Amino acid sequence: MNQSTQKQFNDILRQQGIQVGIKPIKDIPNEKCRLDEVERLGVLGKDFSADSDYNALTQLSTITTGTQIGMINILGSNIQRCKMDFGFSADQSAIAQELPREISVCQYSLLNPKEPLVIEDMFLDERTKNFQKLEAYSELRFYAGSPLVTSRGYSIGTLCVLGTEPKKITHDQIEGLRILADLIVSSIENDLLKKQDEGNKEVSSNNQNQSMVKYFSTSSILFADFVGFTKLVEKLEAGDLIETLTVFFKGFDRLALKHNVTKVKTIGDCYMCVSGIPKQEKEHALKMCAFALDMLKFVEGINIQHEVLEKPIWKLRIGIHSGPLIANFQAGAFDVWGDSVNIAARMESSGQAGKVHISEKTADHLGSEFSLSARGEVELKNKGYFQTFFIN
Numbered sequence: 472m473n474q475s476t477q478k479q480f481n482d483i484l485r486q487q488g489i490q491v492g493i494k495p496i497k498d499i500p501n502e503k504c505r506l507d508e509v510e511r512l513g514v515l516g517k518d519f520s521a522d523s524d525y526n527a528l529t530q531l532s533t534i535t536t537g538t539q540i541g542m543i544n545i546l547g548s549n550i551q552r553c554k555m556d557f558g559f560s561a562d563q564s565a566i567a568q569e570l571p572r573e574i575s576v577c578q579y580s581l582l583n584p585k586e587p588l589v590i591e592d593m594f595l596d597e598r599t600k601n602f603q604k605l606e607a608y609s610e611l612r613f614y615a616g617s618p619l620v621t622s623r624g625y626s627i628g629t630l631c632v633l634g635t636e637p638k639k640i641t642h643d644q645i646e647g648l649r650i651l652a653d654l655i656v657s658s659i660e661n662d663l664l665k666k667q668d669e670g671n672k673e674v675s676s677n678n679q680n681q682s683m684v685k686y687f688s689t690s691s692i693l694f695a696d697f698v699g700f701t702k703l704v705e706k707l708e709a710g711d712l713i714e715t716l717t718v719f720f721k722g723f724d725r726l727a728l729k730h731n732v733t734k735v736k737t738i739g740d741c742y743m744c745v746s747g748i749p750k751q752e753k754e755h756a757l758k759m760c761a762f763a764l765d766m767l768k769f770v771e772g773i774n775i776q777h778e779v780l781e782k783p784i785w786k787l788r789i790g791i792h793s794g795p796l797i798a799n800f801q802a803g804a805f806d807v808w809g810d811s812v813n814i815a816a817r818m819e820s821s822g823q824a825g826k827v828h829i830s831e832k833t834a835d836h837l838g839s840e841f842s843l844s845a846r847g848e849v850e851l852k853n854k855g856y857f858q859t860f861f862i863n
Contacts (some may be wrong), residue, residue, distance in 0.1 A: 480769035481550065481571045484605075488574040491604035495573035499581045501625065502687040506548055506580060506627040512659055514545045519554040524658055528630070528651050529557045535647040536615060536640050538632040541621075542567065543655060545628040546578045551575040558633075559609070566607060574605065576614050577629045585688075585795040585810070587645050590614040592637035610639045615645070617652035624686035624797050630655055637673060642835040645691075646753070653688055653751065683800045685759065690747035691759040691793040692812050694730075694819035695723070695766060697698030698786040700740040706783055716740060722769045730762040735807055741819075744808055748798055756793050756836030760862055763789045764825040789826070793833040817851035 488495075491622050499505070509515060519525045524664060525543060532541040540558035543728045544551050554569045571682050579598055580588040593599040602608040616631035630652040697703070697719075704712060723742050725733050731752075735743045746762075747755025777784055794811030814830065822828030842863040849859045 477569055481569070485571045485573055487605060488571065492601040494598075496578050496582055500584070502548075502581075503643075504605055505581070505625045505627070508621055508623060509545065509547060509618050509627050512527075512621065512627065512663055514554070514659060515547050515550075516550055516631055517554070517659075517662075519543065522662075525555045526557070527654065528655055529555045532630055532632050532648055533557055534587065535651065536632045536644045538613065538615070538634040540611075540633040542631050542633070543628070544575070544616075544631060545619075546572055546575070546577060546581065546626075549573070551577060551628075563607075570607075574602075575601065576608075577616055577631055578628050580616050580618050581626060584618045584620060587618070587649060588614070588616045588629075589640065589645065592764075594637075600701045610635050615640055615648060617645070619652050619656050619659075620686055620688060620795070621656055622685045625661075627656075630761050635692055646836075650737055650751075651687055662737070684797060685749075685800070686795065686797055687748045687751060688795050689751060689755065689793065690745055690807075690811070691756045691791055691798050691836070692796065692807070692815035693742075693744050693759055693763060693765075693789060693791045695742040695789045697740045698788050698818055698824040700772040702858070703783055703785070715785070716774065719770065722773075723766055726762055726769060728766045730758045731756060732803070735805060745796070745798075748796075748807075749800075756791075756833050757840055759791055759793075760827065760829065760837065760841055763791060764862065767825060767827065786824035787801075787826075788819060788822045788824050790815055790817070790822050790828045791833050792818050792830040792850070793836055813856055814857075817854055821849055821851055821859075823861070827862040829860050829862060831860070834860050 527656055529541040529543055533539065541556065542553050543555040544553050546576035549572050551570045551572050556564050556567055559567060576590070576593070576599055590596045590599055591613065593608070593614055594603055594656065599614070611633050613634035613636060614631060614761045618626040619628045619630060620626050630648060632648070720737055720742060724734060727744055732744050732746045733748070735745055737743070766789065767787060769787060774784050792811055792815035796807045796809040796811050796812070798807045818828050818830055844860045844862040846861055848856045850856050
């Protein structure tokens with residue numbers, strides 16, 4: 472289909488979308504930066520068909536989720552281009568190559584680009600119930616898409632799967648889709664790197680002061696804080712206070728090494744760490760929760776000594792949340808930020824002394840490995856209401 476014909480076809484589809492009541496998304500977060508990223512990577516015009524890996528990853532997405540159709544879609548300012556599809560007929564594949572973004576289900580992923588989008592029944596969901604009136608969507612009932620988020624933290628599209636029957640998918644299946652989406656982004660960015668001047672790349676990699684900022688699609692973040700620290704400051708001499716904090720923090724550092732958890736920093740009496748980066752290990756939440764329980768045991772052991780010596784008792788409060796984040800790696804420095812980090816901090820501040828307070832996102836990663844007690848819905852300051860749990 473030539474460019475002029477494609478434009479006419481898209482205009483007709485847009486009009487049909489308006490007529491059946493499909494509402495395009497508005498106020499997309501960071502849309503200009505996102506579109507700059509699409510342009511930087513050159514993915515709207517890129518031909519994916521020459522690389523068999525993209526085809527294999529698309530097929531694997533359907534096997535992982537038990538669905539019939541898989542697609543790699545890139546989202547421009549007003550169009551969606553399908554770069555790879557599996558499960559379509561030749562006619563369906565030809566139509567899907569380019570569609571107006573306004574009648575794309577994937578457009579809804581841009582409103583929350585760091586989380587997977589799952590629609591169990593497109594006929595019932597408010598966003599997609601009118602899509603059945605369009606011929607291209609008339610037989611599609613299920614949708615799941617994982618955003619293609621680049622190392623700079625912007626979504627350029629989705630790896631999505633579709634089915635002809637309503638269905639639910641498990642946390643592990645959603646995780647599988649996320650991992651496949653990460654592999655696709657990695658391939659896209661590696662292709663770009665290969666085109667860059669090798670000499671310049673070597674100079675850059677040898678610059679010890681260079682800062683590398685990178686997005687990670689999954690991780691677990693822990694904050695630990697001593698309850699009543701202000702009163703302890705009033706009771707203890709400065710030397711005793713610093714000595715005791717040093718004992719605790721050095722003990723936590725040893726435990727972090729044991730559980731393959733990365734310390735980020737200490738802020739006063741607060742200890743912050745992260746797991747799952749840079750290797751994106753599947754067990755990041757399991758490791759973090761095991762580490763948290765060992766932290767409580769370590770504090771309990773020190774407190775037994777304090778009781779004998781008639782010293783003040785220290786009470787630790789721990790909060791954990793799992794999700795995406797941005798990390799900054801630099802010689803001699805490391806830091807992380809993002810909404811997931813802020814939620815983890817709120818999990819700690821709304822927790823209880825002597826307990827590990829985890830979010831539902833973290834609980835989803837644990838399976839049956841830990842015994843949990845549901846705390847119910849908890850309001851986290853400036854973050855809304857969350858289902859949370861205590862580890863028994």
